[in-house]
Amino acid sequence: MSSTPASRPSSWTGRVREAAVERLPPEKLLPEGQPTYVASWIYIFGVASLASLIVIVGSGTILSLKGPAWWHYTGVGHFFNSVHMWSVELFFFVMVVHLWGKYWMAAWRGGRAHVWITGAVTFLVAVPCALTGYVSQQNFDAQWISTQAKDAMNSIGIGAFFNLTNFGQMYSYHVLLLPVVVIGLVAAHVLLVRRHGVVPPLEIERLRAGAQGPHGGEHPAAHEGAS
Amino acid sequence: MSPIAASVLGALINLDHPAHVVKWHFIQLSVSNIVVLGLMLAVFALALVLPFPGARARAQSRREGGSR
Numbered sequence: 001m002s003s004t005p006a007s008r009p010s011s012w013t014g015r016v017r018e019a020a021v022e023r024l025p026p027e028k029l030l031p032e033g034q035p036t037y038v039a040s041w042i043y044i045f046g047v048a049s050l051a052s053l054i055v056i057v058g059s060g061t062i063l064s065l066k067g068p069a070w071w072h073y074t075g076v077g078h079f080f081n082s083v084h085m086w087s088v089e090l091f092f093f094v095m096v097v098h099l100w101g102k103y104w105m106a107a108w109r110g111g112r113a114h115v116w117i118t119g120a121v122t123f124l125v126a127v128p129c130a131l132t133g134y135v136s137q138q139n140f141d142a143q144w145i146s147t148q149a150k151d152a153m154n155s156i157g158i159g160a161f162f163n164l165t166n167f168g169q170m171y172s173y174h175v176l177l178l179p180v181v182v183i184g185l186v187a188a189h190v191l192l193v194r195r196h197g198v199v200p201p202l203e204i205e206r207l208r209a210g211a212q213g214p215h216g217g218e219h220p221a222a223h224e225g226a227s
Numbered sequence: 228m229s230p231i232a233a234s235v236l237g238a239l240i241n242l243d244h245p246a247h248v249v250k251w252h253f254i255q256l257s258v259s260n261i262v263v264l265g266l267m268l269a270v271f272a273l274a275l276v277l278p279f280p281g282a283r284a285r286a287q288s289r290r291e292g293g294s295r
Contacts (some may be wrong), residue, residue: 036282036289039281039286044241
């Protein structure tokens with residue numbers, strides 16, 4: 001593959017392929033190891049969020065196949081509803097700890113602004129995704145939440161477009177529109193992490209800067225590579 | 228949940244009441260949300276201080292020129 005004008009692909013598919021491989025070469029997309037600094041519990045919460053999301057999507061798919069009232073009259077339905085609800089609780093729990101960890105290590109460093117932005121927007125979109133799920137329960141809890149939350153939507157002027165008491169609209173948002181956005185953002189977030197690498201701790205970045213300084217004070221941790 | 232299990236659980240934890248709420252000026256939080264917040268802070272703190280299995284050995288082997 002060459003970037004000379006003569007050898008540039010003539011089709012848009014070829015140009016997309018070249019751009020994709022240039023931005024995210026296979027060895028970056030599917031690396032065989034991670035830097036040694038990733039061996040820390042604080043780096044676990046991103047992948048824990050991903051694991052929770054997989055369980056959410058899996059249990060949600062089963063629930064959507066059977067319909068929103070299934071969990072009310074069968075034990076199996078109740079089980080999958082509980083798995084779905086508790087995986088959402090876990091998703092937010094680990095996502096918030098992930099957010100705290102990344103905030104305090106200033107994870108937008110080193111050209112990672114888009115990684116940070118996609119993560120933050122995912123969190124913001126996940127909130128209405130969960131809310132529309134709570135109002136799709138078809139019970140008194142859903143009724144209470146929808147009427148309380150409707151006041152909030154009305155107060156900011158979007159109640160006419162996002163009507164929490166309209167079950168059909170909320171269910172569509174919950175099982176299709178918002179999950180598509182969340183999954184798309186998470187995919188972009190993960191690909192951006194692959195492209196830029198996992199953000200190093202602040203201490204290692206300082207050591208790296210020191211290693212390149214006039215005194216050449218080198219430290220082994222400044223050269224952490226894939227492990 | 229079976230009726231017997233529900234009775235036993237109900238005897239231990241009485242859920243038949245409005246949620247307990249903590250109020251401080253305009254801030255109003257349910258006790259259950261405060262518990263979850265506390266757990267998140269605890270998990271965050273533990274993640275910072277607890278050693279990760281094998282991390283020290285891996286870093287040591289890297290310093291000594293090992294592959295992994």
